[in-house]
Amino acid sequence: MIAYLGRRLIQSLLILLGVSLITFALLYLLPADPVRQIAGRSATPQTVENIRQQLGLDQPFAVQYWHYLTKLVSGDLGRSYIQRSEVTELIVSRLPASLLLMVGAILCELLIGLSMGLIAAVKRGTATDQTLMVASFVGVSAPQFVVGLLLLYVFAVRLSWFPIGGYGTWRHLVLPSLTMGILGAGWYARMMRSSMIDVLRQDYVRTARAKGLARSAIIFRHALPNAILPVIAMIGIDIGIFMGGIVVVESVFGWPGIGQLAWQAIQRVDIPIIMGVTLVSAFAIVLGNLLADIIAPFIDPRIKLR
Amino acid sequence: MKKFLASTVAASALALMLGMASVRAEDAVDPNAKQGGAITITYKDDVATLDPAIGYDWQNWSMIKSLFDGLMDYEPGTTNLKPDLAESYEIAPDGQTFTFKLRHGVKFHNGREMTADDVKYSLDRVTNPKTQSPGAGFFGSIKGYDDVAAGKAEGLSGVTVVDPYTVKFELTRPDATFLHVMAINFAHVVPKEEVEKYGADFGKHPVGTGAFKLAEWTLGQRIVFERNADYWHKGLPHLDKITFEIGQEPIVALLRLQKGEIDVPGDGIPPAKFQEVMADPEQKARVVEGGQLHTGYVTMNTTMAPFDNVKVRQAVNMALNKARIIQIINGRAVPANQPLPPSMPGYDKEYKGYAYDVAKAKALLAEAGHPDGFDTQLFAMNTDPNPRIAQAIQQDLAAIGIKASIQSLAQANVIAAGGDKAGAPMIWSGGMAWIADFPDPSNFYGPILGCAGAVPGGWNWSWYCNKDLDAKAAEADSVVDPAKAGERDKMWSAIYDKVMEDAPWAPVFNEQRFTMKSARMGGADNLYVDPVHIPINYDNVYVKDVQ
Secondary structure: OHHHHHHHHHHHHHHHHHHHHHHHHHHHHOOOOHHHHHHOOOOOHHHHHHHHHHOOOOOOHHHHHHHHHHHHHOOOOOEOOOOOOEHHHHHHHHHHHHHHHHHHHHHHHHHHHHHHHHHHHHOOOOHHHHHHHHHHHHHHHOOHHHHHHHHHHHHHHHOOOOOOOOOOOHHHHHHHHHHHHHHHHHHHHHHHHHHHHHHHOOHHHHHHHHOOOOHHHHHHHHHHHHHHHHHHOOHHHHHHHHHHHHHHHHHHHOOOOHHHHHHHHHHOOOHHHHHHHHHHHHHHHHHHHHHHHHHHHHHOOOOOOO | OOOOOOOOOOOHHHHOOHHHHHHHHHHHOOOOOOOOOEEEEEEOOOOOOOOOOOOOOHHHHHHHHHHOOOOEEEOOOOOOEEEOOEEEEEEOOOOOEEEEEEOOOOEOOOOOEOOHHHHHHHHHHHHOHHHOOOOHHHHOOEOOHHHHHOOOOOOOOOEEEEEOOEEEEEEOOOOOOHHHHOOOHHHOOOOHHHHHHHHHHHHHOOOOOOOEEEEEEEOOOEEEEEEOOOOOOOOOOOOOEEEEEEOOOHHHHHHHHHOOOOOEEOOOOOHHHHHHHHHOHHHHOOEEEEEOOEEEEEEEOOOOOOOOOHHHHHHHHHHOOHHHHHHHOOOOEEEOOOOOOOOOOOOOOOOOOOOOOHHHHHHHHHHOOOOOOOEEEEEEEOOOOHHHHHHHHHHHHHHOOOEEEEEEEOHHHHHHHHOOOOOOOEEEOOOOOEEOOOOOHHHHOHHHHOHHHOOOOOOOOOOOOOHHHHHHHHHHHOOOOHHHHHHHHHHHHHHHHHHHHHOOEEEEEEEEEEEEOOOOEEOOHHHOOOOOOOOOOOOOOEEOOOO
């Protein structure tokens, strides 16, 4: 177990190093010149060169990357080119909002996805099953900005149940969480359905039924706990999908998280922020996967960590 | 020494008296204005910084103007220069020495009085390469600038503190734009002790002499300004508080405006909703329309065949159906026939430009040796409506035989292609087009049409370099005497007429500005489409529903 953990940690670090190298190289190769973005259109060539020198952007790639890494090791993500603030400060100030949205989204996707999957499995082969599976398919495929704007229009503008974007109270959280959750719910519904169908085919379920147990008792007490565990283990992996979604959803709802920060930074070639958010997201994804792998054997004893 | 006293300050003797400032100030205040109240304004993008030496964005430009002041400013809602922190100024006859007398009793938000030392410090700071100011180049005519820019000197030798209320600028050449330069944000006055206290984070802790002071800044969410009770301009500002909510999509902002939750959507009316808003009389009544110092144009790279032939460039000018292109943006513009926008001094009303004439365009192409047209590329920014406008241009070009393939890219990539001599044959400037930094005709020349901008990484995307015109431009800018402003404007008109003869651009349209506001907002319409305080003049607007 310890050897496994050690190996996985080293792997994770290598992945993060790789992510940082690839992102840094891609941003370096970009035809857009960040210095022109900082300097603005009225700057003289002298001003542009001064800024380039100040930021060390006149150095060769390897030197720039090395400087970045050495600072990174001490937890310094540098200063934003455009905002001129510490990237760490910018990310830390926005992280709570993104985490809150993540919790909301996970609750939504589990609540919606698991119940849809459960019903579909129990009513397998019926019209209900088919309707739910089509719905889950739509949920998985619908672009999040469409879902977001649709929810905004119906529930915030027309019905005024929720505020139109913004941040602060639980009411602000509902629509963005739902938008994020609908995508995940589709996946969870499909996984839950197949997992449940598997379990319902097991001998012990047949035995329970033969003993004359009530249908609800069989489903909720005997089948569900076994069916739900492998699905729950997916949450860790879910973080990756989530990180992709926050960029869109946070922008639509004006949610002040790191996705919005990343989107604005990309538009302005604010490289330190793009690097910072990419690394934080990669870290979250690696951590999520690691946790998913570590808890797997506790959920399913057949899995052994080696 | 010949003196040009500021017109608003009649007698220099009186000007030294404290009361003078407030008398003049009171005159400028709207008598209907009500005192108090709070408004909410939304923006999509984060506010990067509120440091006047650095901020250069749509959303922070006007915010900085409300937190800080410069020696000069403009009468609200107009492009007329007036002294601001300066009480009066003198220009030496050679146009190379400017002496400003400062107002007495102007206080920074930290309570300390602003003096001439602060003016000098602020200019030394903005030109110092360590500050990384995008506006440093504006001060190029001040003596000693080159040494500071090259890192050889810490301060500008051309800026002298004569006494605590007098500051003198010596220039290396006569510069007619200098008073405008003293009005741009980059020349706003900052207190040394606060800049040193916060260092690189001064932009998050701005302290100025402006009408408002920063009360709260929650990163990525909200900025709150509150009224500066000690503001030297008595009677201003009218509002007690302004809350800027950040991160709101324009479409969401419009919905919130319709529900009465906000007062001004800072990013304007989203294009997709424009017709709907204008079709509703109740909403249309709250839209203010105004010109802006903007021109949208197609650049043609004059160093790349076949655009190195002036006839080809003129043919493109005749091929564009500008009225149809304007329809794509819901008529939110007026057709342009020259680089300068109509509201800019020096705009040539007599100039007719190239009329839309497909037959003549084809004939010119044939004369240039391209009877069957040619293949080329048209670069455009990839956000709506620019790809659609590029398609309309593409169709117009196809009508005279030019087959242009569209390269629709992110803004930074189009800018990079334009700054590369072999990068882009044609660029549609939309989304990146020139909006003047200050209302002076010279501002449309140097970086975008002059030889200085035709360098790698520059903004002269047509790589047009006419040394003769550069000399004429320098000559026009040496006419410093305000009494000769009309003469100078004519010189600039002639320069732009000559540019159009060489046709490095096909000017397409001048965008109009449409600002929407809540019913409770008061103040003259021109405050909401202020040509300088973009997007709106926060200091002078007010709300009607306060007691």
